[in-house]
Amino acid sequence: MAVKQQVVIIGGGILGLAIAHYLQSSEQAQVTLFERGELGAGTTSQAAALLTRARSSDSAALMVHETHSTLRMLEQRFNLPFAQRCGCLHIAVNDNERQQQQRYFQQAQQLDVGTQWLDSRDIQRLLPWLAITADSSALYYPDDGHADPYTLAQLYARSARAAGAQIISHCAVNRLELQGNKLTGVHIASGEFIRADTVVLAAGPWSAALACDYDIALAMAPVRSHYWITSNQPQVDAKQPMAIIPSAKAYFRSEQSALLFGVRDSQCCVADPRALPHDIHSFHFAEDANGWLALEEHWHSLLTLCPLLEQAQLAYYLSGVSSYTPDGKPLLGRLEQYSNAFVATGCSGAGIAFSAGIGRLLSEQILEQPTFVNAEEFSPSRFAAMQPKADPMSPEFRLHCARARSGKSTG
Ligand SMILES: Cc1cc2nc3c(=O)[nH]c(=O)nc-3n(C[C@H](O)[C@H](O)[C@H](O)COP(=O)(O)OP(=O)(O)OC[C@H]3O[C@@H](n4cnc5c(N)ncnc54)[C@H](O)[C@@H]3O)c2cc1C
Known part of the structure; x- marks a missing residue:
C-alpha cells in the first residue's frame, strides 16, 4: 500500500473541513485537522450563506458549481436535506447590468445550469414585496439557494471523519516548526509536536496574524459584512427566490417568513487582524458598531425597492467579519516561502459558496494533480508586485481591501 501524505490543517471552519473532506476521500492523504x-x-456561522452561481469569473462559477453538486451528494449520503433551493433573481435596470446578465447567461450555459429570462411582471409575481420599475428584467436561476453554513460544515466533517480523518476540536495550533524552506509540523496547545508532510493554513481571518509570525504577508484584511432580518411578514415565505439587485447594492432572501437583507455600504469598516478575539461573536468594529450609518446611507433606496420595510421591525442585526483581498478573490494554494505550506482563506464574502470548490482545488494542488479551475487566478502570491506593499499589518493596505467589498456586485 502506498504511503499516505500526512497533512495537518489549521482551522475547522467551512474551508478547513471541506479540504479535509476532499483530501481524506482521495485515499492519498492522512488528514489531521485542529480547531x-x-x-x-x-465566521462560518455568521454567513447569510447565499450560494449564487452567477460569478465574476468562470473559475469562480465552477467553484460554486462544485459546491452545489457536493452539497446534494452530502444531503443524500447523510439523509439530511437542509439546503433551501428557492432560486435566485439577478435584477437589472440599466444597460450595463443587462450586459452583465448576458455574461452570466453564457457562463450558466457553459456549465449547463438552467436559467430563465423574466420581465418585470414575472419578477413581481415571484416577489410581491418588491417594487421594481417596468423596465427591470431578471436572470432567474431556479436551482440556486442558500444552506445553513454550520450544518454544511458539520457534513464536511462527518464525511472526512468517515473516511478516516482525525478532526480535533478545542485544540489550538500554537506554533509552526520550520526547517529551511519547509514546515516540519505544528506545536499544539498541549505542547505536543505533530509532524506533517504538508501544512494547510485555513484559520479564517486569524490566518494573517498567524502567518505574520513567519514573515508571510497574506494579502487580506478583516472587513465588516452585515445583514438585517425583519420581523415575520405576511407577504414573505421561505419558497420565494433570493434577489440580487446591483443598482441598489443590495440582496434579499427570505428567512422563513422574515426578510433577510444586506447592503454593500461605502463605509470601510476594517480591523487589525491582531485585534480579533478568539470568540469572533464578541467582536465589534470600532466605527458604526450598530450598522446605523450603513442603513441610513441606503434607507431611502431600500424603502423605494421594498416598501414593507417601512412598517417591518428590524428584529435582528448581524455584524460579522469577512476576509477581503484587494481583488475580492480568495487566496488559495502553495505559499512561496515554504514549499510544503498551503493557504485557503481571503474568501471575500463567498467562502460558503466556494467551499467545495476550494476543498477540491486545494486537494488537487496538494496531491500535485491537474486542477479543475485556473489556480493562478487565486494564487496567494499574485499581489507580490503591488505598490504600496500588500501588508495586512498596514492600515493603508487594509483600507484597500475594504474598498473591494464596497465595490462588489456579485453574490
Ligand atoms: C455577515 C456575513 C455574511 C456572509 N454571507 C456569505 C454568503 O452569503 N455566502 C458565502 O459564500 N459566504 C458568506 N460569508 C463569508 C463566509 O462566512 C466566509 O467566507 C467563510 O465562513 C470563511 O470560512 P473559513 O473556514 O475561512 O473561516 P472560519 O469559519 O472563521 O474558520 C476559521 C477557523 O480557524 C480556527 N482557528 C484560528 N486560529 C486557529 C489556531 N491557531 N489553531 C486552530 N484553529 C484556529 C477558528 O477558531 C475558526 O473556527 C459571509 C460572512 C459574513 C460575516
Missing part, C-alpha cells in the same frame, strides 16, 4: 474552538462556529 481551536467548536467546528464551524467561527
Whole structure:
C-alpha cells in the first residue's frame, strides 16, 4: 500500500473541513485537522450563506458549481436535506447590468445550469414585496439557494471523519516548526509536536496574524459584512427566490417568513487582524458598531425597492467579519516561502459558496494533480508586485481591501 501524505490543517471552519473532506476521500492523504474552538462556529456561522452561481469569473462559477453538486451528494449520503433551493433573481435596470446578465447567461450555459429570462411582471409575481420599475428584467436561476453554513460544515466533517480523518476540536495550533524552506509540523496547545508532510493554513481571518509570525504577508484584511432580518411578514415565505439587485447594492432572501437583507455600504469598516478575539461573536468594529450609518446611507433606496420595510421591525442585526483581498478573490494554494505550506482563506464574502470548490482545488494542488479551475487566478502570491506593499499589518493596505467589498456586485 502506498504511503499516505500526512497533512495537518489549521482551522475547522467551512474551508478547513471541506479540504479535509476532499483530501481524506482521495485515499492519498492522512488528514489531521485542529480547531481551536467548536467546528464551524467561527465566521462560518455568521454567513447569510447565499450560494449564487452567477460569478465574476468562470473559475469562480465552477467553484460554486462544485459546491452545489457536493452539497446534494452530502444531503443524500447523510439523509439530511437542509439546503433551501428557492432560486435566485439577478435584477437589472440599466444597460450595463443587462450586459452583465448576458455574461452570466453564457457562463450558466457553459456549465449547463438552467436559467430563465423574466420581465418585470414575472419578477413581481415571484416577489410581491418588491417594487421594481417596468423596465427591470431578471436572470432567474431556479436551482440556486442558500444552506445553513454550520450544518454544511458539520457534513464536511462527518464525511472526512468517515473516511478516516482525525478532526480535533478545542485544540489550538500554537506554533509552526520550520526547517529551511519547509514546515516540519505544528506545536499544539498541549505542547505536543505533530509532524506533517504538508501544512494547510485555513484559520479564517486569524490566518494573517498567524502567518505574520513567519514573515508571510497574506494579502487580506478583516472587513465588516452585515445583514438585517425583519420581523415575520405576511407577504414573505421561505419558497420565494433570493434577489440580487446591483443598482441598489443590495440582496434579499427570505428567512422563513422574515426578510433577510444586506447592503454593500461605502463605509470601510476594517480591523487589525491582531485585534480579533478568539470568540469572533464578541467582536465589534470600532466605527458604526450598530450598522446605523450603513442603513441610513441606503434607507431611502431600500424603502423605494421594498416598501414593507417601512412598517417591518428590524428584529435582528448581524455584524460579522469577512476576509477581503484587494481583488475580492480568495487566496488559495502553495505559499512561496515554504514549499510544503498551503493557504485557503481571503474568501471575500463567498467562502460558503466556494467551499467545495476550494476543498477540491486545494486537494488537487496538494496531491500535485491537474486542477479543475485556473489556480493562478487565486494564487496567494499574485499581489507580490503591488505598490504600496500588500501588508495586512498596514492600515493603508487594509483600507484597500475594504474598498473591494464596497465595490462588489456579485453574490
Ligand atoms: C455577515 C456575513 C455574511 C456572509 N454571507 C456569505 C454568503 O452569503 N455566502 C458565502 O459564500 N459566504 C458568506 N460569508 C463569508 C463566509 O462566512 C466566509 O467566507 C467563510 O465562513 C470563511 O470560512 P473559513 O473556514 O475561512 O473561516 P472560519 O469559519 O472563521 O474558520 C476559521 C477557523 O480557524 C480556527 N482557528 C484560528 N486560529 C486557529 C489556531 N491557531 N489553531 C486552530 N484553529 C484556529 C477558528 O477558531 C475558526 O473556527 C459571509 C460572512 C459574513 C460575516
